[in-house]
Amino acid sequence: PLNLIYLCISLYIIVNKQKYCSYSRNKLLLISFDGFRWDYDQDVDTPNLDQLALDGVKAKYITPPMLTMTSPSHFTTITGRWVEDHEVVHNMMFNSTTNLKVPHKQTLTRSEWWDNGVLPLWITAQNQGLKTASFHYPGGGANYSGQSVNRVLVEESNHPDDNETEWRQNIDQVMSWFSEEDFHLVTLYYGEPDNVGHAKGPDHPDRKKIIQQIDRTIGYLREAMSRHHLNDRLNVIITSDHGMTTVKKRPQVDEIIIRDYLNLLKLTSFEILDYGGFGIVTPRPGREQEVFDALSNAPNLTVYKKSQIPESFHLGKSERLPPIVIIADLGFNLNSRLIVYVNKGDHGFHNGEMDMKTIFRAFGPDFKSNFLSEPFDSIHIYPLMCELLQIDPAPHNGSLVVTKNLLLQSGGSQRTRLSLALLPLSMLLMFTVL
Structure with a gap:
């Protein structure tokens, strides 16, 4: 009977849903270069970043949330929530009643600072059957209502941030997670150019050198993707948390x-x-x-x-x-x-200031090529990532409407076609005859 055949096909799709979804769903790598101001690539030769603008999408700049600090801004990106909602309101963990103050690096593993009822993307994705990892990304080392990220590496307090050899090793590690262990989402954090911006100021020649190092790293990333056969399966978003400005000091100003x-x-x-x-x-x-x-x-x-x-x-x-x-x-x-x-450079200022704006680049099988986007707030990166991963987002303050023009097409109809295309030929033939 016709109804029985329809039922058999439906049951087959349901039973094999995870298998087919894993084939049709592309993977996602989110990379954050801390303190990468929106215009840092404009006074330096950056051939790899320039090529990304041709091969993918680029925003003129993005606006971080208030506060323009590392932990609050990164957590806004990974949750899609404003700071007043996710409550990571400073780099330092503090308690104004007890006078507790915990330095930034020590805060990275203190779940009581991060776990405030808002779920980051890692946990939301895991709850929908995906494998996720955090490589030094702020917030990745915490537990959320008892749940932890599948794989976590937390940056140590004395960790050197500018070792180019290690940067490449980190990329190799992440590529193996994608290609050999079938991770779906990895967030990768680098502490530069923030450190050199603080220590020497955004206009110092060493800042330009670290941007060139970042550019070489982007080139290495693309080579590694090719070696691991990920070009057609991996979307990459490259962004940051805030910009940087020169600190005004005496005798030029009264501090x-x-x-x-x-x-x-x-x-x-x-x-x-x-x-x-x-x-x-x-x-x-x-x-x-x-x-x-x-x-x-x-x-x-x-x-x-x-x-x-x-x-x-x-x-x-x-x-x-x-x-x-x-x-x-x-x-x-x-x-x-x-x-x-x-410090000779700093951030934490009004997010409307151009010196606080930061970068957005993206490329991969789901992104347009040679597309320049108007500026947008970083809060909107979250629903974009959920769309790329084909998962239902947790409650958030962003909107996919803001970023959907970066994509080749919306994923819904394509997912259905891909899943149907993977049905056994015999079933498709039977369905066609009917």
Whole structure:
């Protein structure tokens, strides 16, 4: 009977769904180069990045979230959520009640800082049958409601970030995960050019040298993809978390010293003010207005009560952020009591500043070629990755509408055709006769 034949075909597809999906679904590699400002490739010879623009897609720039810091921004990319939703509100793990402050690298394995009810892409993909891995990517070393990423390598505190030989070894390792162990999603993080940007400034010749090293690494990546026969099966997204700007110092400017305007001991119970251009303060009970007024008299910064933070920042609903938030003008570091900050370049400033904008490149079987995209917010990378992986996204704040023009076509109808094409010939013939 006709209904019985239809039923047999349907059951066959259901039973073999995972097998057919693994054939039709392409893999995804997300690479982040920390602190890669949007224009860093414009004053350096970068033949491999230039070729990517011809072979794939390039955005003029992307806008990171407020905050323009490593952990908050990376977690926005991997969750598609604003910082006020995922609550990774600083590079440092802190507790404003106990005065706990944990340095950035030590925070990478502290699940209580990352696991706030928002699921990152690794976990969402794993829950839908995919294998995922995190190679030094912020947030990958945490557990989420008891779930961990299938494979994790966490960057150690004293890890050197600029070893080109190791960079290539990392790529070889990731390619073997894809080709030999059938991983579907891998996130790969590099700590440059952020380190050289901090230490020597964005205009230093050494920054240009590290961009050339990154460009060579991109060339090596493409060679490795070919060796592992992944060109037709692997999509690659290359992006970053924030830009970098030159720190303004004496004698050119008067640097900001908060104690000159605010009695920190008397009026505050907690603060992080010696961390670039972004500061947080918890006033003592009943002193919030006094703290706000005092800071409002300080030059080269803007102070906000958390309840009055502009909605466009997507920070005001955070439960973790203290009541007072300070954002320095571009290039001005916040110093609490003494000028101790030695960085010549920094970030953490307003994400509307062009120096905070960052890069987006992508190529692979699902991306258009020689396509230049208008700028977009990094929040929209998440739904794009879900579309590439053919998975249902977790709740997020991004929109595929923003990035769907980067793709050759939407995946839904193609997936059906690919699955049907893989049915045994006998079944297809039977279906045709009917």
